[in-house]
Amino acid sequence: MTLNILVPAALAYVVFLFVIASLAERRAERLRAEGRRPRFLRSPVVYTLSLSVYCTAWTFYGAVGYAARSGLEFATIYLGPTLVFIGWWWILRKLVRIGKAQRVTSIADLVSSRYGKSNAVGVLVTLLAVTATMPYIALQLQSIALSFGAFAQGAPLAPRQLAMWVAAGLAVFTILFGTRNLDANEQHHGVVTAIAVEAVVKLVALLAVGIWVVWGLLDGPSDILARMAAAERPDWAIQPGRWMGLTFLAGVAVLTLPRMFQVLVVENSDERHLATASWAFPLYLFAMSLFVLPIAVAGLTLLPSGMNPDLFVLTLPHALGQNGLAMLAFLGGFSAATSMVIIAAIALATMVSNHIVVPLWLTSRRRAAARGLAPMREAGEMRGLVLNARRLSIAGILALGYVYFAVSGGSRALAAIGLISFAGMAQVLPALVGALYWRGASRVGALAGLVTGALVWLYALFLPSFGPGVLMSASLMVDGPFGLSWLRPHALFGVAGLDPLLHALFWSLSLNAAAFIAGSLVSFPGPIERVQSAQFVNVYDLEAQTEIPGTRGWSRDAAENEAEDLLAMSQQLLGADTAQAFFLAAAKGQGRSGFLPDPTPDFLDRLERELAGSVGAATAHAMIAQIVGGRLVTVEDLMAVASETAQIMEHSAQLEAKSEELARTARQLREANEMLQRLSVQKDSFLSQISHELRTPMTSIRAFSEILMDDEVTPEEITRYAQIIQDESIRLTRLLDDLLDLSVLENGQxxxxxxxxxxxxxxxxxxxxxxxxxxxxxxxxxxxxxxxxxxxxxxxxxxxxxxxxxxxxxxxxxxxxxxxxxxxxxxxxxxxxxxxxxxxxxxxxxxxxxxxxxxxxxxxxxxxxxxxxxxxxxxxxxxxxxxxxxxxxxxxxxxxxxxxxxxxxxxxxxxxx
Amino acid sequence: MKPPRAPLFLERKTYRRRRLMDAARILPVVGFVLILLPVLWSGGDEGLSTATEALYLFGLWLALVVAAFLLSGPLRKALHPDPDSPPDPATPPRDEDGR
Incomplete structure (x- = not known):
């Protein structure tokens, strides 16, 4: 096979991706026009597959090389993310929830938005991300160049030239698909679908090679295990420090790498997809890693020694005459590299345009306005600026990746290059974790931590990575700057003998975290920062009641005429139709006719969030502040809201106590009333009772006294009747005595x-x-x-x-x-x-x-x-x-x-x- | 501003869901500990061979995936609980001082 076949195959593959992406984009647009959501394009399967952008050429080629050199250690790079994903309930869930609530566009945007919408933080994270991604893109270019080189001995193109052409081609593809629109959510249906397809291609390719190696080339798993034992070498022993450190680092990287954040948070359309990804993505990683060790073992035992182990995936089938399989492997590696470059470039370009280009442009415009020049007002002008900024950024980022590749020589192990990137992006971790879980984390702390961590990483890992004598002189590497041996890049503070990667990781992250915590402890956050900290840390509470007082960034109504300026500005950014529709809906919600709603704090807040979806929180905030400036929330406002809430709660507590008292009184009254009613019934029954009691003796007394008045009564009868009359009289008297007694007793006499x-x-x-x-x-x-x-x-x-x-x-x-x-x-x-x-x-x-x-x-x-x-x-x-x-x-x-x-x-x- | 107090006791269904969330939180911790086990084995001279360690590691990996799969179904439902159920005390509301 020669380049004459490979180049057309690669081009055909790119065209195929192109078609997939445009079909997906068109379908999404058609569905959106019909008012439906693109369901398949946004299914959990596509989401999980798009996450596989984690597995780049590093995984496809580099993992085998890594396994051949260091044994099982390669697995740590995939075990770290596995742990993060099966533990999605801890961090990922909150990250995605916040990302959606705040309409975050990138990791720089998330961190800057949390720390008071500070653009300084955004710029810092952007610069760090661009620098840290350089080696990573170079890694992809190097792997593509190597894979071409593996096929064509005595190739007409030098690796550098080849890498340049690849970089240029990828830049064009990314620009075409990554910057078609400023979607409010920064979502790219076409690209995500293409990435999902690439995920399938690279998985199938690696599995195909693996299955062929295990069952075609060798005699199944037991043979592999036997050969593994035979090929065992001292380098393969697990080094505890690196094992733990790399697992941790990979887990951090899957959260902080710009491209991972892009597919994980920004492109996420439904939180529930995370539940699927929590097991499906680790499964994908498992499948990608399963045949790495067998392929490495086969390469070591079957291929002549001295071949680059990073290319075993390709050279094994190629050398053994399996040309079809070799082509599949080539395309798999190609797709792994391209998918990473595309997403990373999009993510970084968004960061660069939102945090560097647009703020610069806003400043210059403000200056121009101050000098009396008329502000530019054409609709869409700003959109054009942002899109062009992104296109330029994509080209610039790929160019930087190429420069790193060219300067570093393009000859080192792929995994070693990738780990430099990982360690660089890991510097965002303290600020990120603080953003999610610590109300007290402040902008000053975040800035201090990021600067410290980034500098240590640059000094101890990134600059030395070019090799001694390139960017750092050899004497500096050996003796330290100005002969200060405790500042040697690979032995800071006298910690010598540690693996350089672990050494840099340890010092950069621990100094970073220390600076972050110390800075947060001594500083006092501004009002916006405190509002944002509540919105981030308490995101689960806020969603229940969407409008908790005191969580808005704006305090007072803007002047009426400013609504017009806001509309003009939004049109520039969102496009006339979208902006007008948004304003119209807001006006209708307020019960007003026309396009201009009252610029209430609530409206300002929603508008800002809408704009943040396109240009990031810091820029959106700055743009609105430019128009309605001076209406930002102040510390006094926050305190007022807090005391208002406290008063309301006190009032309600008092009301509750009063109502309880009332209820008690009512109960007592009811009881008294019941008693009275019972007594009344008793009195009635007594009256009838007493009449009866009095009447019975009276009746007999009367009857017998009448008989006595008769003449014909014998003396014995007289005695008997008189006796009865007397008895009855006694009974009467006793009854009356009782009554009298009772009345005397009751009156206390x-x-x-x-x-x-x-x-x-x-x-x-x-x-x-x-x-x-x-x-x-x-x-x-x-x-x-x-x-x-x-x-x-x-x-x-x-x-x-x-x-x-x-x-x-x-x-x-x-x-x-x-x-x-x-x-x-x-x-x-x-x-x-x-x-x-x-x-x-x-x-x-x-x-x-x-x-x-x-x-x-x-x-x-x-x-x-x-x-x-x-x-x-x-x-x-x-x-x-x-x-x-x-x-x-x-x-x-x-x-x-x-x-x-x-x-x-x-x-x-x-x-x- | 005092946060609304979460209920102290829960009905059976909600209680189950809470324990499920606990399990989801513990799973990665358990996984991390088990992933670190090979470090202890390979300490001595008579450490296990790479082949044995690979079998252990990939077996563990698959087990973690299965565990995550089993938890993911019920957890997906817990992501959007019924609106009338009590708020999620898994992340108790805190005031600015983190109390």
């Missing part, structure tokens, strides 16, 4: 007859007195003779009356087959309590509150024989004695507790209550 007595005697008297009560049945009374030895000084007659009442009630109502009454007495702190507990069924709960009310009777039957005044009188007596009587629930029967002071003092009675 009772005269207490205070005497001394022993409690046991009183109980004894009560038990004796109640013996006569029907029904006469066996009734056991258990007492505590020891506990009754209590001396009392009180109205013993009244107290005995209470005891009698209770014991009698127990005799009457206890429904147990073998009724029994326990009387427990106790003296505590001068108060006597006497419990009367029977073994009947007790009193139901709902009636317990009623039994002490007047005329309450649990049974409506007449069997009780009283008028239902007994317990009411007892209660009044006890109150007059300074004590109480209460029902005691939960004793296994009806239980009453009578409690009263052992010595009744004057004033302790009801009058004082």
């Amino acid at each position: 009772v005269n207490l007859d205070i005497r001394t007595a022993r409690l046991g005697d009183l109980i004894e008297r009560a038990v004796m007195a109640s013996n006569s009560v029907p029904p006469q049945r066996p009734f056991t009374i258990r007492r505590q003779p020891g506990g009754e030895e209590i001396a009392l000084e009180t109205d013993t007659g009244r107290l005995t009356q209470v005891f009698i009442n209770i014991v009698t009630n127990a005799r009457k109502y206890c429904d147990a087959p073998e009724p029994e009454l326990r009387i427990n007495t106790r003296l505590r702190a001068g108060r006597v309590s006497v419990d009367f507990i029977d073994n009947g069924s007790g009193i139901p709960k709902e009636s317990q509150v009623l039994i002490f009310e007047k005329f309450a009777r649990l049974t409506d039957t007449h069997q009780a024989g009283g008028a239902g005044l007994g317990l009411a009188i007892c209660r009044e007596i006890m109150h007059n004695l300074g004590g109480d009587i209460a029902y005691l629930p939960g004793q296994g029967g009806a239980a009453f507790r009578v409690s009263f002071p052992a010595r009744l003092r004057k004033g302790a009675s009801k009058a004082a209550r």
Whole structure:
């Protein structure tokens, strides 16, 4: 095979990609015109495949070379990203959520937006990214040049010339597809689809070579393992430091590399795609790595020694006559290299135009306006500027990559070059992690960390990478600058003997993090910075309530006439149609007709976000500030919002307390009302009861007295009837006595007859007195003779009356087959309590509150024989004695507790209550 | 400004989802530890051969992919929980001082 076949094949492949990209672009546009979303172009599969831009020519060619030189260490480059992706719930989820919420256009934009939309941070990250990507692009150019060279011995083209042509061709392709529009989300459907196709091509190519090697060339996996053991060499032993360091570095790189950020965050159209990518991307990496070691082993054992192991993928099939497979491998490597270059160039060009070119242009325009020159107003002028800036940047970035390739000689191992890039971009890590998780991270800290890390990386890794004598003199490498040996690039602060990559990684990242933390601790962030820190760190809380007060960057309304200027500016950037549609919708949302909405803080915020999707947060912010300047949020505004919120919360707490109090009062009133109603019902039933009670004796008295008035009554009958009349009169009198007694007791007019007595005697008297009560049945009374030895000084007659009442009630109502009454007495702190507990069924709960009310009777039957005044009188007596009587629930029967002071003092009675 | 307090106890479904998120967070940590294991093996002279280590590493890799696959389905649903469910206390709201 010669270049005559390879060059047309490569060109045909590029044309094929071109067609795919345009088809995808056209389809996306047609769907958008119909108002639909391009579903397949934005499926999780395409998303995952586009992530494979991580696997560049480094993976396709370099991994085999790496494995041949260092054994398993090559796997760390893919294990790091695997860990980051299976741990997507930690970082990736938040990163993508913030990227979408803030309409981030690049990693520089994300970091600058978080640190107060500071363009200085953006510029710094951009410069770092451009520098760090140079070696990476050079790596791709080198691999393409090498792969051409592997086919064509005595080629007509030198590798450098070839690399130049490749760089130029890629620049054209990238410009054609990467800068077609300033999509609000910076998404490129065509390019992403083409990258997804390239992902399939390189995977298929590598798998094809691998399968051919394992089952075609050798005798399956066991043969591979045997040969691996035979080929084992000391270099293959795992070096713990590098193993851990490289796994970490690769994990960091997959987050911070500009092209990875582009496909991972910027081109992400749905957060849920991450869930698929979390396992599918590690699976892709697994598949890409699976045959690396077998191919390396086969190359080492079957090919003549001295061949470049980086090209085993290509030279194995080529040398063994498998030309078709070799062509497939060539195309796979070509696609791996091109996909990386395209995406990296797009990502970097976006950063360069948004953070360097446009701000410069804005400044120059401001100067021109200050000098009295009319501001340029043509619609689309700014769009043109941004697009041209991107085109130029793409060309410039590829040119830089070529320069690195040309200067560094293009002869080193691919993996070693790639790791320099990784270490460079890893410098963004402290600022990035701080941006996502630390409210206190500040712009000063981020700047300090980035500058420190970048300088150490440049000094200890990037500049020495060209080799001694190219950019750094050999003496400087050996002796340090000015003979200061502790500043030698590969042995900073006397740490010698460490692997140069690990050494640079350790010092750059640790000094970077130290500067970042120290800078953040001592500085005080500005208001925009604090607003942004809340929006980033608390992104999950903010999404729930889209408008939390105090999270806007603008505080006051802009003047009305400024809305027109804003529209003019937006048209320049977004294009007339898009800008007008946006303003129209905003005006309609505010209930206004026409194109000009009120420039409220809310509107300014949304407009800024819209513009940020095209030119980045810092530039969008600066452009709006130029028109409505002076209306930025201030620290006072933030504080006002905070105290307002605090006041509102306090008010609501007070309201809550008040409403609770009201509820409590209402409950009390309701209870009182219920009580009154019950009493009213009781009174009614009493009246009928008392009428009945009074009427029954009265009726018999009247009837018998009428009989007595008759003449024909025998003397015996007279005696008998008179007896009945007397009995009934006594009953009447007793009833009236009770009523009178109760009324006297209730009014506190009772005269207490205070005497001394022993409690046991009183109980004894009560038990004796109640013996006569029907029904006469066996009734056991258990007492505590020891506990009754209590001396009392009180109205013993009244107290005995209470005891009698209770014991009698127990005799009457206890429904147990073998009724029994326990009387427990106790003296505590001068108060006597006497419990009367029977073994009947007790009193139901709902009636317990009623039994002490007047005329309450649990049974409506007449069997009780009283008028239902007994317990009411007892209660009044006890109150007059300074004590109480209460029902005691939960004793296994009806239980009453009578409690009263052992010595009744004057004033302790009801009058004082 | 005090953040709204997250509920202290959760119903069964939400509780399961929380533990699932915990698992998703722990998985990479476990993976990292297991990936570092070969470093310990190859310490001595009688360290394992590259072939054995490769078998271990690729087996582990596949196991991690399968674990991530099993977790990804339920987690995808948890990304957009029902609007009436309580806010996600996985990232408790913090004030400016990070309290």
